[in-house]
Amino acid sequence: MRAPLIGLLAAFALSPMARAAPHFGFTTLLGSYNQASLQTGFAVYQADCAACHAIRAVRYRDLTGIGLTPAAITRLTWQIHRFLTPGAKSGIPMTPDNRLLALRPPGANSQAAPDLSLITTALPHGPASIVALLRAHHPLAPGSITLAGGVKPSPATMDHDVAAFLAWSADPTLDQRKSIMLRAMIFLAIFGLIGFFALRQDRTP
Amino acid sequence: MPNPTDPTAQAAPWLEQRLPVRRLLRDHLIFAPVPVDFSLGACLEPLIWGALLTLTFTGIWLGLFYHATPHGAFISLQTIMRAVPFGWLIRDLHRTGVTILFALAYLQLFRALRLGLYRDGRELAWMVNVLRFATFLFLGVLGFIMIDGAASAALSTTLAAHLATIPIIGTGLAAAFLGTAGELSRHDLAHMDLTRIAMAHIAIGFLLLLIAGLTSLTQRLAPPANGNGLAQLDPRDIVPLHPHASSRLFAAAILTGLIFFALILAAPHLQSSRLNAIPASPLALPLHLDLPWYLLGFAGLAQAGQSLGGGTLLIAVLLILLAALPWLDRSAAAAARYRPWHRRALWLLAAAWILLSIGADQRTALWSLITDLSAFYVIAHFLLLTPLISLLEHPKPVPTRLTGGKI
Numbered sequence: 001m002r003a004p005l006i007g008l009l010a011a012f013a014l015s016p017m018a019r020a021a022p023h024f025g026f027t028t029l030l031g032s033y034n035q036a037s038l039q040t041g042f043a044v045y046q047a048d049c050a051a052c053h054a055i056r057a058v059r060y061r062d063l064t065g066i067g068l069t070p071a072a073i074t075r076l077t078w079q080i081h082r083f084l085t086p087g088a089k090s091g092i093p094m095t096p097d098n099r100l101l102a103l104r105p106p107g108a109n110s111q112a113a114p115d116l117s118l119i120t121t122a123l124p125h126g127p128a129s130i131v132a133l134l135r136a137h138h139p140l141a142p143g144s145i146t147l148a149g150g151v152k153p154s155p156a157t158m159d160h161d162v163a164a165f166l167a168w169s170a171d172p173t174l175d176q177r178k179s180i181m182l183r184a185m186i187f188l189a190i191f192g193l194i195g196f197f198a199l200r201q202d203r204t205p
Numbered sequence: 206m207p208n209p210t211d212p213t214a215q216a217a218p219w220l221e222q223r224l225p226v227r228r229l230l231r232d233h234l235i236f237a238p239v240p241v242d243f244s245l246g247a248c249l250e251p252l253i254w255g256a257l258l259t260l261t262f263t264g265i266w267l268g269l270f271y272h273a274t275p276h277g278a279f280i281s282l283q284t285i286m287r288a289v290p291f292g293w294l295i296r297d298l299h300r301t302g303v304t305i306l307f308a309l310a311y312l313q314l315f316r317a318l319r320l321g322l323y324r325d326g327r328e329l330a331w332m333v334n335v336l337r338f339a340t341f342l343f344l345g346v347l348g349f350i351m352i353d354g355a356a357s358a359a360l361s362t363t364l365a366a367h368l369a370t371i372p373i374i375g376t377g378l379a380a381a382f383l384g385t386a387g388e389l390s391r392h393d394l395a396h397m398d399l400t401r402i403a404m405a406h407i408a409i410g411f412l413l414l415l416i417a418g419l420t421s422l423t424q425r426l427a428p429p430a431n432g433n434g435l436a437q438l439d440p441r442d443i444v445p446l447h448p449h450a451s452s453r454l455f456a457a458a459i460l461t462g463l464i465f466f467a468l469i470l471a472a473p474h475l476q477s478s479r480l481n482a483i484p485a486s487p488l489a490l491p492l493h494l495d496l497p498w499y500l501l502g503f504a505g506l507a508q509a510g511q512s513l514g515g516g517t518l519l520i521a522v523l524l525i526l527l528a529a530l531p532w533l534d535r536s537a538a539a540a541a542r543y544r545p546w547h548r549r550a551l552w553l554l555a556a557a558w559i560l561l562s563i564g565a566d567q568r569t570a571l572w573s574l575i576t577d578l579s580a581f582y583v584i585a586h587f588l589l590l591t592p593l594i595s596l597l598e599h600p601k602p603v604p605t606r607l608t609g610g611k612i
Contacts, residue, residue, distance in 0.1 A: 029471060057283045117283070121474070121482035170482070173286065173293040180294065181470035185463055192459030199455055202448035 041165025057117035321539025354481025434539030505561030509580030538600035
């Protein structure tokens with residue numbers, strides 16, 4: 001009786017569609033961002049997207065939110081400064097306050113590509129839409145980034161992580177919001193119960 | 206003058222003798238006389254005040270960092286959410302607070318219709334109440350435009366076009382909002398002057414506190430709202446708020462707070478459109494109006510008007526009919542529970558309003574028909590059904606004593 005049902009569920013769970021659907025833990029009610037995934041996603045963005053697309057809402061120093069240290073951010077901004085102005089010793093260096101602009105070398109084709117700051121809010125399925133878009137129109141080639149330990153992530157991981165990073169860019173305070181609101185609700189519920197019964201006690205029959 | 210021989214009068218502090226705040230709080234808030242059947246519905250008024258004050262304080266905080274310029278507004282909101290300490294929390298409280306305010310306001314209006322809280326000496330309080338609701342709507346529209354996204358720009362264009370259809374003053378009114386000094390041109394319609402929108406949002410926001418104060422004052426002076434819709438209450442049915450109903454009011458406030466925080470936790474984008482993640486630009490044209498939920502009923506009504514002018518007219522007619530309700534309802538009984546046909550008509554009204562809200566964003570011929578029929582019912586309910594039913598229906602006998610007050 002129950003076997004066909006289980007079989008059906010298993011078939012669905014193992015179907016290529018179900019396997020292909022990316023899972024983002026932070027889209028669940030109390031789920032939070034995975035910092036390792038966000039850092040991989042940022043690396044993919046730098047390697048494969050940043051040449052054209054800016055994320056102007058995010059400043060380099062905000063990247064502490066994905067777990068980068070201030071020293072690493074300063075190192076990164078110097079690398080970008082050297083990349084953008086080759087050989088230049090003078091000029092204003094990039095500061096951690098700068099925004100994530102498109103990293104076009106000087107003289108390159110400066111055709112405007114859309115800013116990605118709020119792309120996951122604008123798309124109907126959020127980060128899953130990014131994964132679908134990348135797979136359909138702009139497949140990422142493996143090998144553009146190398147993680148610590150020499151691992152080169154698979155295209156599926158790269159799609160997933162860059163989508164997660166873009167979701168973080170659109171909503172960097174999601175984790176804080178969930179934890180503060182949950183605590184506020186627990187406080188209200190306890191305070192409410194105590195207050196309600198205290199006020200009721202006052203009533204004379 | 207305090208009696209110098211009375212020790213309690215001498216003990217009153219200097220300020221309290223001259224400005225009796227504590228006495229006013231005691232008489233009009235803590236021990237305010239309320240009917241014995243003070244229900245959860247009666248808590249809506251104080252809760253609306255809570256939502257209004259939340260919006261005022263968070264609004265002032267947001268105003269400190271908001272730049273009302275065509276390209277600066279969108280970016281300044283992002284700065285508020287990312288660089289201002291707890292700016293994201295303040296903005297979440299403000300935008301989800303609007304959802305809470307409108308939910309309470311719609312429920313309060315429906316409760317007033319059910320209990321007949323617009324008649325028998327409450328006419329002025331009711332008209333000020335309708336004015337307060339209209340102000341909520343206008344402020345909601347202005348606030349949504351201030352987000353400066355693609356959906357905001359579409360709404361501002363629509364608002365200006367609707368305003369421009371008002372005879373005589375319309376063009377001038379629209380031009381005043383658009384920031385153009387002279388004639389209104391089609392080019393200007395796409396670029397509302399955000400400085401004026403923001404100023405109007407702030408100025409009318411503070412004016413709203415005055416209107417809300419007037420609403421509370423007129424309600425306090427009118428016969429107290431009660432479940433039987435009585436104009437005159439038996440003195441034994443009037444009790445002090447504390448301790449009789451304070452626990453219920455407290456529970457209602459805590460429940461509203463829990464729903465408020467749960468909405469921020471689970472659906473922070475509930476009333477903001479997806480399109481508003483894209484900055485307003487002449488190139489970002491939405492294919493359909495993407496409105497916050499509390500405007501959808503009015504959008505459906507405007508759509509049933511068939512034209513811009515017809516839509517404006519229907520919305521104006523509805524608000525005027527609401528305000529004129531005390532003179533349209535001629536029944537001997539006020540509360541719907543003693544008027545079976547009137548009660549059914551009211552439930553139909555609620556259903557028609559929900560259908561209008563859904564139909565506002567549908568494009569099929571069937572939904573177009575449903576929207577038109579719903580709009581017809583909403584207007585006919587006030588203009589025809591209410592007077593007719595109230596004249597023809599024989600209400601059940603209304604008890605002169607109140608029952609209830611269980612919690």
